[in-house]
Amino acid sequence: MSGATARATGVVTVVLAALLASAFVLGRSLVPDQRPTTTGLAGATAGPHYADQPPSTELPAAPAPGRPIPEASPDAGPVGDDDGPGPFGAQTATGSARVALTFDDGPDPRWTPQVLALLSQYGVKATFCVVGENVASHPDLVRSIVAEGHTLCNHSWRHDVNLGKRSPDAIRADLLRTNDAILAAAPDAHIAYYRQPGGVWTAPVVSVCAGLGLTPLHWSVDPSDWKAPGATTIETSVRTQTGPGAIVLMHDAGGDRSGTVAALQRLLPELLARFELEPLPVRVP
Template identity: 75%
Template sequence: MSGSTLKTAAVVTAVLAGLLASAYALGRSLVPEQHPSTAGATTSAHGPRYADQPPSDDPGTPSPDATPDTADGTGPYGAHVSTGSSRVALTFDDGPDPRWTPQVLALLSQYGVKATFCVVGENAESYPDLVRSIAAEGHTLCNHSWKHDVNLGKRSPETIRADLRRTNDAILAAVPNAHVAYYRQPGGVWTPQVMSTCANLGLTPLHWSVDPSDWKAPGATAIERTVRSQTEPGSIVLMHDAGGDRSGTVTALQRLLPELLGRFELEPLPTGAA
């Protein structure tokens, strides 16, 4: 083979390699990143369960406005990210859980703090005694969908409505006089359909402004650091009392409560009940 032929072959090879690399890069850019609320999910007979990821039956898409706009107290699609006052609200998602919820309740009771629990319908049905304990201790109950389906917002209005009503019914079966005033969308994946259903059912869409990502089980120190540094007057703090090993959350909460009480007034979100 002549020298010119070899040079030509080398040029062609280089061009083809460049084209293949460009095609690969383009393909990667067209694949959306997976929302953290949709990874590694499993379910059990007693509702959503996950090792270090939030529960989900199938992948979801994050809200287009995932970063809360706290200037007016609203975030994605107008969901609340502020208490509307100088007070701070602690919220706990995905329970109740027979191991972790009692530990969270005990700490809150120890420091005289009331919080808001966003419960999953399947878990509320499985552990009604825990729902009763939450209510009896003066905490606010919030609807967090029937089985933590992050794709719920993509479903038909009838399906969304049935899901939220079924969850409300499970809460009311445990606490007949409960006033469920709030709904928190799994993964924060708000859609116009969910917002419209909330309006029809008289539920206030509840988002958050402080997220220590405790569902990733990053350890108590990391959870504590985020909550301490990001919490300010009016913050709604997101944590979890179910869905996996929540020892880090419990330990962080034990350290945080006395400090937060020294800086803020902690309140349960008001239900508006008479």
């Protein structure tokens, strides 16, 4: 090969190398960068999370078991001024068009069997808010209440209207003592409600109820039968005040309840003609 030819070949080689390098650089500039970047992550809102805990892709845990209040049926009318939550959020309505009869302060060996007999006669189930001392004295009546399909409600150990002013520990001990007495009498009983004596609710009582899984139970109809005003007065009060979704307060202990029993005998057929009567439902774990 002559010197001129060699020099020409070298020039061509250099030019080709330069062109190849330029093409490589150009190609790299056209390919997007695939490396991960943290740009924008600091402001990301994939979902709320605690500051010391990374976000989770897991589904939220199911709510703790409890008795949800069912939606009111379309034909449910107002219960009056008490159709909303009661004191400190206590339940005052059934949550449907059904009406619940509740009986406080028992069991009592004289009056509770008469109330049970009337309810059985008309095929009605109710809710009995029982006092611990009476439960311990008359466990057979508690067993009868449960056996006949009625709902039980804790009504404190000795009907202490000042219980809500005591310490949370004292309130909790009182409610647990009553629960224990109920379960000693009827081991298969399910206790889902608590009613404060006198309806004197306080924040500590409601808080203790929540911790024990008890629904605070108030009422929307109070015929004041605890004052023993007579059967006619009790009957008239219940008849005129009761509307769809009402929770009716009555008593099967704590004094002379002959008026309550007589009023109940006249009220049951009338209430059944107007409403569906139910025991407050209990969710069994």
